[in-house]
Amino acid sequence: MDRNDCIRRFGANNISRVQTFRINAGEVDFGDLGHALGAPQGNAVICWLTNGRVAVMGKLFSDNFGDPQTATIEIRFRRSGGQVTNLTTRSLTSQGGPVSWRDIERVSPAGDFREVRIRLKQFLPDTGLGPVSSVLATRTFRRREVIRLHIKVLSNPIVNVDTMVDSMRQVYASADVDVELASRENLNLPAFDDLDVDPCVRGLTSEEQDRLFANRNSVGANEVVAYFVRSTDPPLNGCAAHPAGRPGAVVTSGATRWTLAHEIGHVLGLNHVDNNARLMTGNGTSRITNPPPNLSVSEIEAIFASTLTISV
């Protein structure tokens, strides 16, 4: 299943975001057909609707080849206020042998929902010691994520920092990712104001980058820092290469309003595309044709998969 299944069920205008996933929990799985080598080959889907509701659609599999078992899925929705719905439980008993499955569709009640929890359980029959029930997997999905961004300024850019942060918020909002400005600090480090970033390739950093990126006052482990410097050598609008474990990017004084969003896109794992309607255009963000520029569905999925975006 994919976005199209959410659109068919709820209408294209009612979908705010879609998550696809499969859970391979051994003898109980959740996903979609087919099912091979003990694992679902297709994805289940979570449809987040613009009216606040959320739906889970997929197939529950029971694939033990031994004794009979009952496979159970429990689905629970959490509202923005924190209250949870009653558990929805659906079960499927197989006798051992060929894989059994059943369709699962659960739509939340009306309301403003932000979290879905899915739990897979296995019940084995009484073998003399009493029936055995075990939780095989628990997965939690959330509507929005947040990037915690720290700003450290060596030199103020021509397009001011607030404009760049606002522009970044506009782009990432299309992915249901909030940008939280976690701290802002001026750094008096003239030695790094014209920063050696050669060759500005992911995973490679100069000694100057290593020393600048060591400045992580008040920055948590999975939080991102943007260092605003006067210039780089070679001259670039920004550079997202950073030392391992110190995620961040530099942005220079000649940057455009989209440079910050673009460089943080690289930090989140995105690569260049040859398309000036997109944030990740490799032709320079000054050539962006349609503000705010687009993120593709696969880019949005990559952003959600990044450890630098935190579910809220």
Ligand SMILES: [Zn+2]
């Ligand atoms: Zn780039």
